[in-house]
Amino acid sequence: MSFSTKSIMPLTLENISYLAGHKKLLKNISCQFEAGNRYVILGPNGAGKSLLLRMCHGLIQPSEGQVRWHDTSRKDAAKYQAMVSQRTVMLRRSAYGNIDFALKARNIHKSARPDIIDRVIKRTGLGRVINEPARVLSLGEQQRLAIARAWALSPQVLFLDEPTASLDPPATHAIEELIQEISAEGTTVIMTSHDLGQSKRLATDAIFMFRGHLKEMAPAEQFFTQPTNDLAQAFINGELIWWQRRPDSDQAQATCTTLETEK
Amino acid sequence: MSFSTKSIMPLTLENISYLAGHKKLLKNISCQFEAGNRYVILGPNGAGKSLLLRMCHGLIQPSEGQVRWHDTSRKDAAKYQAMVSQRTVMLRRSAYGNIDFALKARNIHKSARPDIIDRVIKRTGLGRVINEPARVLSLGEQQRLAIARAWALSPQVLFLDEPTASLDPPATHAIEELIQEISAEGTTVIMTSHDLGQSKRLATDAIFMFRGHLKEMAPAEQFFTQPTNDLAQAFINGELIWWQRRPDSDQAQATCTTLETEK
Amino acid sequence: MNDIWEALLKAVSLVLTLDTDLLEIVGLSLQLSLTAVGISLLIGLPLAALLALTKFPGRKILIVATNVFMGLPPVVVGLIVYVILSRSGPLGVLGLLFTPTAMVIAQVILVIPIVTAISRQVLEDYHQEYDELLTSLGVSKMRRISALLWDARFALTTAGLAGFGRAASEVGAVMIVGGNIDHLTRVMTTAIALESRKGDLVMALALGIVLITLALGINLAAYLITETAKRRYAA
Amino acid sequence: MNDIWEALLKAVSLVLTLDTDLLEIVGLSLQLSLTAVGISLLIGLPLAALLALTKFPGRKILIVATNVFMGLPPVVVGLIVYVILSRSGPLGVLGLLFTPTAMVIAQVILVIPIVTAISRQVLEDYHQEYDELLTSLGVSKMRRISALLWDARFALTTAGLAGFGRAASEVGAVMIVGGNIDHLTRVMTTAIALESRKGDLVMALALGIVLITLALGINLAAYLITETAKRRYAA
Amino acid sequence: DKDTIILASTTSTQNSGLFDHILPKFEEASGTKVNVVAVGTGAALKLARNGDADVLMVHHKKSEEQFVTDGYGVERFDLMHNDFVIIGPESDEANLSQMKSVTDALKAIVLSNKIFVSRGDDSGTHKREIELWQLANIAEDQKNTKWYREAGAGMGATLNVAIGMNAYTLTDRATWVSFKNKQSHKILFEGDPNLFNQYGIILVNPEKFPHIKAQAGQKFIDWMLSKQGQKAIASYKLEGQQLFTPDAISGDLSN
Ligand SMILES: Nc1ncnc2c1ncn2[C@@H]1O[C@H](COP(=O)(O)OP(=O)(O)OP(=O)(O)O)[C@@H](O)[C@H]1O
Numbered sequence A, B: 001m002s003f004s005t006k007s008i009m010p011l012t013l014e015n016i017s018y019l020a021g022h023k024k025l026l027k028n029i030s031c032q033f034e035a036g037n038r039y040v041i042l043g044p045n046g047a048g049k050s051l052l053l054r055m056c057h058g059l060i061q062p063s064e065g066q067v068r069w070h071d072t073s074r075k076d077a078a079k080y081q082a083m084v085s086q087r088t089v090m091l092r093r094s095a096y097g098n099i100d101f102a103l104k105a106r107n108i109h110k111s112a113r114p115d116i117i118d119r120v121i122k123r124t125g126l127g128r129v130i131n132e133p134a135r136v137l138s139l140g141e142q143q144r145l146a147i148a149r150a151w152a153l154s155p156q157v158l159f160l161d162e163p164t165a166s167l168d169p170p171a172t173h174a175i176e177e178l179i180q181e182i183s184a185e186g187t188t189v190i191m192t193s194h195d196l197g198q199s200k201r202l203a204t205d206a207i208f209m210f211r212g213h214l215k216e217m218a219p220a221e222q223f224f225t226q227p228t229n230d231l232a233q234a235f236i237n238g239e240l241i242w243w244q245r246r247p248d249s250d251q252a253q254a255t256c257t258t259l260e261t262e263k
Numbered sequence C, D: 001m002n003d004i005w006e007a008l009l010k011a012v013s014l015v016l017t018l019d020t021d022l023l024e025i026v027g028l029s030l031q032l033s034l035t036a037v038g039i040s041l042l043i044g045l046p047l048a049a050l051l052a053l054t055k056f057p058g059r060k061i062l063i064v065a066t067n068v069f070m071g072l073p074p075v076v077v078g079l080i081v082y083v084i085l086s087r088s089g090p091l092g093v094l095g096l097l098f099t100p101t102a103m104v105i106a107q108v109i110l111v112i113p114i115v116t117a118i119s120r121q122v123l124e125d126y127h128q129e130y131d132e133l134l135t136s137l138g139v140s141k142m143r144r145i146s147a148l149l150w151d152a153r154f155a156l157t158t159a160g161l162a163g164f165g166r167a168a169s170e171v172g173a174v175m176i177v178g179g180n181i182d183h184l185t186r187v188m189t190t191a192i193a194l195e196s197r198k199g200d201l202v203m204a205l206a207l208g209i210v211l212i213t214l215a216l217g218i219n220l221a222a223y224l225i226t227e228t229a230k231r232r233y234a235a
Numbered sequence E: 001d002k003d004t005i006i007l008a009s010t011t012s013t014q015n016s017g018l019f020d021h022i023l024p025k026f027e028e029a030s031g032t033k034v035n036v037v038a039v040g041t042g043a044a045l046k047l048a049r050n051g052d053a054d055v056l057m058v059h060h061k062k063s064e065e066q067f068v069t070d071g072y073g074v075e076r077f078d079l080m081h082n083d084f085v086i087i088g089p090e091s092d093e094a095n096l097s098q099m100k101s102v103t104d105a106l107k108a109i110v111l112s113n114k115i116f117v118s119r120g121d122d123s124g125t126h127k128r129e130i131e132l133w134q135l136a137n138i139a140e141d142q143k144n145t146k147w148y149r150e151a152g153a154g155m156g157a158t159l160n161v162a163i164g165m166n167a168y169t170l171t172d173r174a175t176w177v178s179f180k181n182k183q184s185h186k187i188l189f190e191g192d193p194n195l196f197n198q199y200g201i202i203l204v205n206p207e208k209f210p211h212i213k214a215q216a217g218q219k220f221i222d223w224m225l226s227k228q229g230q231k232a233i234a235s236y237k238l239e240g241q242q243l244f245t246p247d248a249i250s251g252d253l254s255n
């Protein structure tokens, strides 16, 4: 894969917040993503991981704060990125047609497309279903197709929102290898995962989110061995800290770890 | 939870097949599900697991063969079942409204509903989002809501299609405990999972599917230690046996295990 | 072209002077159209839901029929209602011909197909998503219909507005069964047709402008209500 | 009521004898309506897509406007087109009044709003699902429009059929700008209006039945084609 | 093209079938095609004033003369006439058929409490009807919707209304004779000199509108006023009745 020489990294979030109605769903997040790393965002359901990915990728706009790419406007940066969203969306076309459409959207010439499609299809094991309408594929097949579609675009930054949630174990393993490879070619990977094992295997850097806050961002090794945030620690230990209804304040951090899980 | 005394189990599939267009997606499957067991269906993406669940639950009709409930018509049996599908569907109502609607559909009296809803909501950790429109919930929250909605119906048979795929690890753990409990009360659980650890923890019986065939059905202990089917063995070992395009015949069984995974 | 400017001025002055004849006609127009749309929604929406979500023999025929009937020529509908309601017709004894009731009947016949066809299309798309869930929950057919209609209510406003548009703008049918009788069955469209017969294009256009302004008001109200509600329910 | 049975018989005999006058009128009706619908789709579909998928200033106003214009009274449209095409109007030099072209223009004005409003509603629901994917892929606005129209093509047939229904059934506008001139601008609906004026209700109804049968043919063809294609593409 | 003219006329002449009878004869004789646009008298005048017709043929002398005076028409000619009649239900509860004059007939309708349907559209027929009410001394304010209904429509539509309501109405003879939906209605009063109905024909002024096909239009008018044209009008019969009496040439048309 070859990139244009221009790099859009690093990506900087400057004190961003996101509001829907009167609810603040992302709260004053500041951080920076460096080129070539593999970031894994962790956190309980509803923490705001997907919102953060969509915000970085430009699908939603910050209510406050700034999303900045190196030397590039958000709009221009868009064409160097690709995303696999958590809930896959398939166009009403064949599996092949879905990838072809994506390549066309990036103005890749007709003659170049079949080879690219062939390669990504093979690598994601979709050969048997390539001519089926994408929307009747099994969910796992759809998720593989979404990965193939995003990868085909040779992005500089690849956003993956739980890319292996619906994959069978061998496929998960194969996709993890693929992610390593893509990353080795220089692509920055920013992903979420609920699979702690996978996170440990893939992450160079880990991010922990809780109720819209970015609680911790640290090199993976450090994070998984001794997270500084006590919520993150509880999460890694499998504690059900956020299960019960509780006031949604920053004090939550101080009190939550003392909760017992409800049985 | 209390059931009406009538039991719809066992469930018997008699040589069922399912065709879409000219493709046979389920192929001559015969098997029987006994009351009170926890069945976990394993198999690669696109094997036909979801189709099989939907067939059992009455969402699709067999092209050949019969689905039989004990002493009960398929139609009558429907109201003793509930399902969590792989792709959650949320009505355009609040989380609360979604569960309330399900209970109403089963003619549960208005006065009885709030207590039931309160209990299932607490147990699935949805207290914070109960009044939000269900369709804006995070995917994990939606999946929990789908579980709560199905469980609220106190079914005799509960179908779960990858119920924890989008859940955070502690939530996954909590749902596994919930499944054990529900099962302990006599409910038959028939589920799919790509999480081998989870499958081992939950299954009393395992089923292995491959390309529309039911390849093996065995007590869990036996299946996970020494599966008789060589494809099942390869699957458990994490081999990528179905990755490459290959003729879709029963001979596949003989040749596939010798394939190398493509890198 | 001058006619159009003149008509605009005339329309403004008609409205400003609160011409009583105009008020009467506007009132009747609104009353009839809204009644007709109301009745048509009561019949058309459940019918649309039935067509969208159940498979029964004759369903396909009904779908094609509603699409065909969207193209019912108002004059033909008017004639059929006329033949049925006329003194020598089967319902002649009711004495409904040349009354507002007859006009509503004709409009309902014209509006039901358009409401049904549009709603069916919208509901089909919604139902594709809901079908398996509702089946799994064992939702009865009646409740299924009401649930779909409720959840799609914002999308369905387009059907209601199209129906209102047809009812309020139609002239061929109400002319025949209403008779355009002054102070009795004269509505905006028949008044417009009359002025145009007389060659008073300015007056005809002015009335047309008033009618369109009226429709604008109703559409604006509908839009604002649904947009607000949509945001509230995030639907 | 007898009139209706007589009309049915008459309609059958008209068709069976292949009455040449009838054939001419039917031909012109079809030609005009299909042309008008074609043009309206060319304008209305992209417009609907634009309204469904982009946010630009004035968008909401345009949405309300298309809904309002669904209720444009044909007579008013006829008068406006008349005023413009009249010899003393701005486009009088073109000499288009009382020609089939004038009739198509009037029909296009009537059909665009209905095509646009229905399509917009359908496309909005599709776009809600596609929006983020298309944004993520960086699809240009033009390609976004064409992709949405393509993927929703089966659902959009309802819009086309509603438009055809309006064009084929409308009489007020084509009567004014066409003039109902024998062998030149006489179409089914104006012929029906003429027969009804002559008191020949049986003939009027018979022509109505022929017109509806025609619409039935077109709708049936559209239905069969889309159903077959739908199955093929599993859309 | 050059050999086509537009004739703006009223629905009554078109509905009666007169044009279907005479126009082919003219077209054959001259090679000029006549396209008839049949609308209300008012609308026909408006069309002609806008220059959208070449020849005007209506039946309200006063408006026609005004049209010429205003410079829109070249010259007005009497073309033909027929008469108005009052129709009503066969049962004739108002006893119209016994009346001596049209004013008596109208009074009888008022006294009988039966419904009278008026055109109410400012057409030639409607204007004549108003004059007749004045002659009968029925004041405007006596006309209430209990018995006096303004249909606001063309002759044919008004007839449909009158028949549907079992009511009386004034119509020109040609429209009535050719009307198909008579049901149990029939002519109950006719023959009063006040019921005379004169048609005129006018060429739209080419000095006002250069595009007017004056030559072809004049050719049509000349033909209509000629012996040939007048004979054609006289020969149009429906159900054995002559519907229009040509009156451009005095004397015998038979040779
Ligand atoms: N438009 C919206 N309006 C209101 N609340 C919203 C909206 N969008 C998202 N939310 C809420 O924001 C929270 C964060 O959502 P998000 O999808 O980012 O969670 P997540 O961390 O990705 O969770 P999961 O692990 O389940 O995917 C959720 O509680 C969700 O209910």
Ligand SMILES: Nc1ncnc2c1ncn2[C@@H]1O[C@H](COP(=O)(O)OP(=O)(O)OP(=O)(O)O)[C@@H](O)[C@H]1O
Pocket: A129, A132, A136, A137, A138, A139, A140, A141, A166, A168, B020, B021, B023, B025, B043, B044, B045, B046, B047, B048, B049, B050, B051, B052, B086
């Ligand atoms: N309507 C259909 N038409 C054609 N093919 C279909 C249709 N429905 C499903 N399939 C195919 O049937 C196969 C089995 O689908 P199914 O959803 O049962 O897989 P699965 O075992 O649940 O896979 P996953 O692990 O990804 O959920 C898939 O290959 C899918 O493409």
Ligand SMILES: [Mg+2]
Pocket: A049, A050, A051, A086, A161, B138, B139, B140
């Ligand atoms: Mg998420």
Ligand SMILES: [Mg+2]
Pocket: A138, A139, A140, B049, B050, B051, B086, B161
């Ligand atoms: Mg599945």
